[in-house]
Amino acid sequence: MSGIDDLEPALVHHIVNTLGWSGLRPLQEEAIAPLIAGDDAILLxxxxxxxxxxxxxxxxxxxxxGRWSGTSVLYVCPLKALLNNLLPRLETYTSWLGRTAALWHGDVTAGVRKRILAARPDVLLTTPESLEAMLVSANVDHMSFFSGLRAVVVDEVHAFAGDDRGWHLLAVLERLQHVVGRPVQRVGLSATVGNPDELLLWLQGSGAGKQPSTVVAPHLSAPKPGTAVSSSASLVDIQLDYVGSVDNAATVIAALHRGEKRLVFCESRRLVEELGEKLRAKGVTTFLSHASLSVDERRRAEQAFAEARDCVIVSTSTLELGIDVGDLDRVIQIDAPTTVASFLQRLGRTGRRPGSLRNCLFLALDESGLLGAAALLLQWSRGWVEPVVAPPEPRHIVAQQLLALCLQEPQVGDELWQERWNNLGPFDRSAEPIVRYLVDNGYLDQDGGLLSIGPEAERRFGHRHFMNLTAVFTSPPQFTVLQGRREIGKTDPSLLTEKINGPRRLLLAGRSWQVTYIDWKRKRCFVEPVDSGGRAKWSGAGSNFGVSFELTRAVREVLLGVNPPVDITPRAEKYLAQAREHFLEEVHPGGTVIIRSPGGYVKWWTWAGHRANATLASTLGEVAVPAQQVNDCWVRLRDDVSSDVWKHMSATAPGNLCLPEVDERAVKGLKFVDALPPRLAESTLARRLADLEGAARVFSEPVRFVVRP
Incomplete structure (x- = not known):
């Protein structure tokens, strides 16, 4: 009997007659039995x-x-735009059964929220931050509102699990489960993941090993960590080209694929702005999307792009996830993303029409971009994708959750708090030192065996009803840019303070603007349009851990002569040959290379990635140059390092690997870090900066000494 026969008959009727489907896709068929049985699941x-x-x-x-009542299903997404995009579909599906769906996130008005609280929808689409806000809000009776909760769907689950938002999501789900007093079925959706079994265990949280679970991945054998679950190289059209500059990239994009809809991915907001401006100057209908554009500006761009035909939209990773931008013809990638997983997401935007191939054109702006793209395509062609691994030791999230819990429940037993997370680590007894620190420093009050919000938490996080406590990232300060009353987006304050000659001009939304007035107190900047001359700049947010061990090692393979099995243009071939000549001495097939240059500089060319190199530099101690700027490819050694010194050091170092040293400014990038003991804060970041396995592999390899004349 087909799985579809287990669905509600009214739903099957609409699938066949309203949607016009002759049947379900393999994933949809295979998911029916385990989900109806109540299994936790990952759907790939x-x-x-x-x-x-x-x-x-x-x-x-x-x-x-099951006659579920009230809000029984939560649909959680990492992006508000993705929720907005999904709402009409879920409203349609629920309406077929006389049920309802609604949306709740930061852009939803107070009036809509009141209506939702008065008449609970059966399916609520939301973000983890909004769920937390509901739990701590005095306006939401969370015990009543969530009393009917039975299941949670986590869309793009890999996007959560790989960073601190994943820990935040898990913690909020555990608190919700404690509120409803029963296990809640958890279903994760993902397009690109190399370790689905481990990801499912992570998603299950306190239910791991207790609740039945299933990975649903049609036509795929159970993948091992680091194994791709994606299309093979033979089923797609991939081309690698070298263009040498943003100007040349704009020229190529303007000339190619006219009459088609093209989505161009860039790795920075600044590059999005510069490329967008140059495309418009060449007469190309161009739209932009990135996080520092206003919500209205992004919506207008995405809607116009979805409805247009001969056009380009230039985006950062904001359009990487499943937001619908219409019938897309081409994906173009400037340089390369930092992960194969990101590339797979982007590649998956194309090839949706019958008879069309998934495709991507890589345009490298420089040597580094060319090597990065070739290495990524080499790993992808082998069927490899990064395993999704939750960041270790999220102690700052534990501190945030303890404070949030004391907002949710004004008084919490000082011996019972860990029960709210169902004893899930790291929110269990191991967090007691953090609780003590919060009490000792006034973040929490302790009275008669009860914990409550203290004066220091009120001072630091109490602004606007503790709204800043529900988000787990620290964003650099930005100024809002307005043309009259219309918000265009946000810009880095340094563009408004640095010394210049002549009028001050910004580049935002692909257009140049002249600054007419700056409201320093309210962080607002008023502008008027001008023809040209604008500049774009944003400070980086979060920690940059560079490129992984595996991708950096793939760069080394490319330099040793291995090409990815894709269409490489003659220009790209020429510059790959030049790069191989350039790095002729720095790569060796038999191991790593230490090179002493004429000026006395000594570099150990490890090709091990940023985190492994940071670990190696710390482990080498006095042999390495102190406080060096860590990179993906090499570690700087002291000028007097000899082969004898090196042999002694490398013989003892592998058994004594050290965590990287942590810059105080980097520690401040962890939100809620002030609510942690300094030693624990430094340890948290040091563990995240380390790659102990990669460092050990490098130490196990032969080393070749080269002295340049």
Whole structure:
């Protein structure tokens, strides 16, 4: 009997007659039985593989058959724009069964929220931050509102699990589960993940090993960590080209694929702005999307792009996830993303029409971009994708959760707090030193065996009803840019303070603007349009851990002569040959290389990635140059290092690997770090900066000494 027969008959009727589907896709078929049985699950399929329906149809059937009432299903996404995009579909599916769906996130008005609280929807689409805000809000009776909760769907689960938002999500789900007093089914949706079994265990949280669980991945054998679950190289059209500059990239994009809809990915907001401006100057209909553009500006661009035909949209990773931008013809990548997983997401935006191939054109701006793209494509062609690993030791998230819990419940037992997370580590007894620090420093009050919010937490986080406590990232300060009353986006304050000759001009939304007035107190900048001369700049947010061990080692392979099996243009071939000549002595097939240059500089060319090199520099102690700027390719050694000194050092170092030294400014980049003991804060970041396995592998390899004349 087909799995579709287990769905609610009214739902099947609409699948066949309203959607016009002759049947379900393999993922949708195979997800029915485990989801109706109540299993926790990870559903894997390429982008546009029907994952939303694979989760929604069985859960909606359970909702009707089990007579669930109230808000029984949460649909959690990492992006508000993705939620906005999904709402019409889920409203349609729920309406077929006489049920409702609604949206709750930071852009939803107070009036809509009141209506949701008065008439709870069956399915609520939201973000983890909004769920936390509901738990701590005095306006939401969370005990009543979530009393009917039965299941949670986590879309793009890999995007959560790989950073601190994942820990925040897990902690909030555990608190919700404690509120409802029963296990809540957890379903994760992902297009690109190399370790689905481990990811499912992570998503299960305190239920891991206790609740039944299933990975649903049609046509795929159980992948091992580091193994791709994506299309093979033979089924796609990939080209690697070298253009040498942003100007040349704009020229190529303007000339190629006219009449088609093209999505161009860049690795920085500044590059998005510069390329967008140059494309417009060449007469190309161009739209932009990145995090520092206003919500309205991004929506207008995405809507116009979805409806247009002969046009380009230039974006950072904001359009990497499953937001629908219409019938896309081409994806173009400037240089390379830092992970194969990101590339797979971007590649999956194309090839959705019958008879069309998934495609991507790489345009390298320089030697580094060319090598990075070739290395990434080499790893991808081998069927490799990064395993998703939660960041270790999220102690700052533990501190944030303890404070949030004391907002949710004004008084919490000082011996019972860990029960709110169902004893899930790291929110269990291991967090007691953090609790003591919070009490000792006034973040929490302790009275009669009860914990409550203290005066220091009120001072630091109490602004606007503790709104700053529900977000786990620290964003650099930015100024809002306005043309009259219309918000265009945000810009880095340094563009407004640095000395210049002549008028001050900004580049934002792909256009130049002249600054007319700056409201320093309210962080607002008023502008008027001008023809040219604008500049774009943003300070980096968060920690940059560079490129991974595996991708950096793939760069080394490329330099040793290995080409990815894709279409490489003659220009790219020429510059690859030049790069191989340039790095002729720095790579060796038999191991790593230490080179002493004429000026006395000594570099150990490890090709091990940023985190492994940071670990190696710390482990080498006095042999390495102190306080050096760590990079992906090499470690700077002292000028007097000899082969004898090196042999002695390398013989003892592998058994004594050290965590990297941590810059005080980097520690400040962890939000809520002030709510941690300084020693724990430094240890948290040091562990995240380290790659002990990669460092050990490098130490195990032969080393060749080269002295340049």
């Amino acid at each position: 399929a390429p982008t546009a593989g029907g994952k939303t329906e694979a989760a929604a149809f069985p859960l909606l059937s359970k909702m009707v058959q």
